Amino acid sequence: MSAFYPGKRLSTKGERCTVRYVGEIKGKQGQWLGVEWDDPTRGKHSGTHEGFEYFKCRSSHPKAGSFLRPSATWDQSRTFLEALRTKYAAIETGDNAAAAQNTIRISGKEAEEVGFEKIARQQAQLHNLRIVVLDDLLVRAYDNTETTSDGLDHIQETCPNITDLDLGRNLFETLSEISDICDRLPKLKFLRLDANRLRDVAGRAESIASASGLAQITSASLDHMLCTDEELETLSSCMPNIRDLSASTNQLGSLDYCDLPYTLTSLTLEDNNFTSLENVKRLAKSSPLLKTLNLKNNQITSTFKDQQRTESFTLPETIVDVDLAYNNITSWSIINELPSKIPGLKHLRIAHNPLFSSLRSADGKPMTSADGYMLTIARLPQLETLNYSKITDKERLNSESYYLSQIGRQLSLAPKEKENEILSAHPRWKELCEEYGEPKIERRTESGIDPNSLAARLLECTIYSPAAAHLSTLPNEHNPLVVEIPKSCSIYKVHGVIGRRLGLEPTQLRLILETGEKDRVDMATWNGVEAWDSDEEEAEEVGEEWKEREEELVAGTRPLGTFVDGQKARIRVELKAGVGTRQ
Template sequence: MPESMVEHSWIGLRKEGTPGSFIRPNRPADPPRGFVEALRQKYASELDDDADVPTSGSAALQQQEEHSIRISGKEVEEVGFDKIRKQLANLHELQIVILDGLCIARPSSRKFTAVSEDSEAPLDSADDVRRTCPRIAELDVSRNLFEEWREILSICRQLDRLGSLKVDGNRFRDLTISPEEKTDYEPLARRIQALSLDDTPMTWQDICHVTSAFSNLTSLTASRNDLGCLHGGSLPATLSSLTFEDNDFKALGNLRPLTTLTGLQRLLLKNNAISKIIEVSTDSDASLPVFPKTLAYVDLSHNAIDAWSFIDQLHDVFPGMTSLRVSHNPLYQSLRSADGKPLSVDDGYMLTLARLSRLKALNYSPIAPKERLNAETYYLSQIAKELSLSPEDRAPEILAKHRRYAELCAEYGEPTIQRTTAQSIDPNSLGARLMRLNFLLEGAAATKAAKGASSNFSIEVPKRFTAYAVLGLVGKHLGLPPIKLRLVWETGEWDPPAKDQLAVDELWDSDDEVEDEIVRGEKAHKGVPREVEIVAGTRSISTWVDGSEGNIRVEMK
């Protein structure tokens, strides 16, 4: 800890029964280092130490034993590390340099000298960095002792190849530079393309002020800066990637100044508190924030999204979005279908995919055409189920929540809505807990069934009955071993044919053959009935068969 910071040290007094942290008042402060000194300590100190090691004799053997590495009592040989050390020790050739947490400071570059606080220091003309490591292209000086932004610039201006700069975790008390300094540092500002200001913490105005000097900046990271709502100020129009993770944004409207970045392609907002599109209490503009069409990738994972209405509006806010990450939000932790059944995370993934028609990737997974087909037909069936379980006068209200319903109906055909009197049944009554199963015997099952057993029969069972129990009832009714029976639920829905089957149908078209057809709007395409095999197990029958009634085909295995 530097001497200037000792005054700010604190002593944590331990309360009774609780732990405490202590810093001794007489603890010596860590001395600040210059940039070149820290560079040599990080990359060349081991080589300097090796130069003092004797190369022969008993002293060399003793020194080798002291430097040996042992794991579980066995000596481990280092292979190739000497070559790496020598390469890193050649400071003149270093291109990627990481000097985080090394107490680096440049007091000579600060505005006020240590001698007189009323006199301004001249422009820093030191050339120490250029002479030592002129090839640096990526520099990380995070968590050091810089107090003024000019200290950073005095280092970077000597690096003619520098393109990426990280200053995370520094605490700047002065971000201003004089007009003379700005002119001197202008060539540097044109070279920097990637800048990281994580955990500085800077205000939005500070970030805009610092980045305004970088005319070719394409990537900016400003995470963990307690940003809540961006008002005024603007970032360089050259930016294509922005990372504002671990901040305190609560609505996409809080990011309205970013909508002017016409070249923005990536926006990362992980670990915020976003749950709304517009927050009236903080956003004076009630209009929808619309980002440029160049923005293709958005990360909204680990936020507070809890409603499908937010998902439905994402294409309005991000008209060019083709890739989205939205996992780990409350919305996906308590999903339920229209009839109250819990839905899995995979179901949430399919419903998200189906609601956003332009997505090509979701949660890092590319979306295949077949996957989109399955998701959209599943979503359409969920809408139909919700309509079936609701009174007819609520249909407009329900359809208003599903913006893609008309589009999906035009693509896959309007589903059949079968409203029943189920809603008039007391949900706590026995009738609401029963399911009617209609069985039809086919093939060998019909011929091998016990004499007098009907080929068509129905039974009512509690919805909590397991597939094992239902299979046992069917076997008992037919006089056949349940283990040899196969139950197939006929859903009454149709799947579109595969592309290769459509090609065959175009070549072979016979009026003599009667084939099933599925209607999509005004077009008729041959399709296949959707069937689900009920696998014997402990799952309840209600998780296999939707609704309160189902048609099941019985076959021999």
């Protein structure tokens, strides 16, 4: 059992795991290993047996652990050079092997020189390698019982030109092992360590020399390593010249105790546990050169951790590119605050958040994805691209005008005393009014009509027909017919009232309600569906055409008042084919 210890990395039948417990289990004979699987779906429990917790899994998966016998069949680990030769210099067989044999004479006798050319070719091939991928090959720098140099000799002379190295999903246990390999690769710049599970990261980091091979790394990937914020700080501190860092799918919920390298310009933190922008505010202090911040697929809902907003913050002004797609944003508040929290923001991805699937106008009507696209642009004056689509000058003009009209509509539907509260949710109100002029606010309560009176229950309908040019008995646009109709009237009755006033059969009429509002057309589409929030490869150029919003009043039992807000309506009468003139 001395060969097994907590933190030891093992593999059986190709499935990697980490030893978390060594010892006896109540009710079971002999010694056992409690392991946490790299693939958490492979396990049976979380380290608890019959109510007693023997170990804890670091993964949040409820069944990442198992108990195994020490006598299980374990896969053999490889040294770095063994893995390199296995993948990039496999032994030749058949005709290739025969071709590598030469006949030579020694003391007058013929002999075959076997494999020297093959070895020379292999050495040349390994010597010239620049990009090396050794993921999932059970690599370890050395075993616990070996000296540090075992398994590391000849790395530099064998493959001195490696610049990009992938060591993901292997059996490394300590940071020292990785450092010892990197020390022997003088040109190494990119390092991928995804899904390695290191032990005692903080304790071992002190032994890593500042001049180690890790110090030359400029780009690193530390995904799926179950890192906490302190462990991420330790790992990244060993790479003081790093510019691009990915730490996705870890256990990060805050960077409050994590100072990342000063040199960082790009940081990817996808699929972690961040809930607000405040969780990453320390970047302003630790990484003031940051340009790209990827927070995709977290649980971000707001700017601040809670409603107290105890401390204001601003992320580095150098940040121009932010990804907030696939989070849990349900309100406009975080978007309104982006210009102040990320003042340099120019490129934003915010697709696939709940906010955009449940948009409603001020009067409760559902809004489209096109509306969400426009309202996002209008709130962010410095934005240049949204979800990979370039924002044109005309798009910005249309978006800001539309946003301003929506604010005006919201004010019109609310009492005067709610005005300040409403405007506080729209920080750009004053700026937009100066640019485009303040929209006319007509509140219902200011109409002078008693809401309990008969007048309040009537709609003043202005009726005209384009067919008046052919039938002089019909009202035209310049001399319309004005009729008061109760809001409670069904559309069946509305057809009857208007038909009677025009001297036509109701079945001969088409009634079109002109709302006075406008909609965009030719929006970005994907498989025929509006999809402004699509990903990069799906994004299409967005159109800029507009049309009047109209709604046909199809004969039915629905009340007229459900189609109209306010006290007035404008209805266009069209004649069906064969009535007076052909349509």
